[in-house]
Amino acid sequence: GAVVSQHPSWVICKSGTSVKIECRSLDFQATTMFWYRQFPKQSLMLMATSNEGSKATYEQGVEKDKFLINHASLTLSTLTVTSAHPEDSSFYICSARDGTASTDTQYFGPGTRLTVL
């Protein structure tokens, strides 16, 4: 159980275009999903917390107009990187927390490697 999928697993795009990444919880309902970014050899950096049916909460320094998050259902959250630039190239990872569980365990998707040319 507790499987999280992410799509696409990798994407290459041109500077100025927008990229959408999907995160799905496959066998549980995720009331809360999280989006992280990780640069090579660095730690996970939380970008935003997304609760189903409400606006995402962004961490300090993360532009909400650039990184659009939608959590329309209990099993799906999307992250759209708008007007992507080379400095946005990174490993984007989502995680989901089971709303019915008694712990705060987060289960991670496999990640999306974004390369902006």
Add this chain to the structure above:
Amino acid sequence: GQNIDQPTEMTATEGAIVQINCTYQTSGFNGLFWYQQHAGEAPTFLSYNVLDGLEEKGRFSSFLSRSKGYSYLLLKELQMKDSASYLCATAWEGRTLVFGKGTRLSVIA
């Protein structure tokens, strides 16, 4: 907030035992997690401790002392595939996980 500290790198021999320590600030503590992350992959959940003591799960064990703000991950009978980064994370009153920078473990023959 949380300030998590763990060693940057460790090296151990195949078949040996290694202990990876983690210290954290204790304000608003709601549990301690360990994740394993292989290079280029997302983290996978290893263990969760919310009460003091040792939790054993196969070759991996995790220990917590809440009063000392201290945890360790113990890996026994090391295998080459255990070479990875090990992330210590705390859940605090906001129920968000805060991750340490990770300990990069290299297992050598």
